[in-house]
Amino acid sequence: MSEQDTHSEAVGEPTRRDFLYLTTGMAGAVGAVSVAWPFIDQMRPDASTLALASIEVNVAALQPGMSLTVKWRGKPVFIRNRTPEEVTAAAAVPLDQLKDPVARNANLPADAQATGADRSGGQGKENWIVMIGSCTHLGCVPLGQSGEYNGWFCPCHGSVYDTAGRIRKGPAPQNLAIPAFKFTSDTVIQIG
């Protein structure tokens, strides 16, 4: 996707006031390298290629209640600085009410539970949400701060995610996936 295309997407959704769409120079460079590679090499990227595919995102401007979408390895990644109310709402949901009780968090063991904390940036970073912006039904990009739980809503077939990105209603089978990420400083998140 060209930089012009990403700008067009952002302009096309004027009602999402806190929506920003960023693509980084690093992401663009990775994309260009991938296109030039033979198909077989794309199927077996070596460690240096995977390392290059990491991006760093400065989230200093994201106040509570604000979101950012970045492009990583060709996918949208939602980054949200949740409000205290959103953190509390997510933490208060009993796990037995969840359609998918698994955290789906690449930073945790595969059997970690989908608590509000384990779906977040971790201890002391519970306000931060980082998720692949791809509906687990058929891959549409859900809309932020939408739906019954004021989390994410996928308009394609009506999947409703809560403020921790957990599937609550609709046909999607799993919570939105959380990629490997870490804070490299108080205001910079490395994804990948």
Ligand code: FES
């Ligand atoms: S792709 Fe999201 S509900 Fe079907």
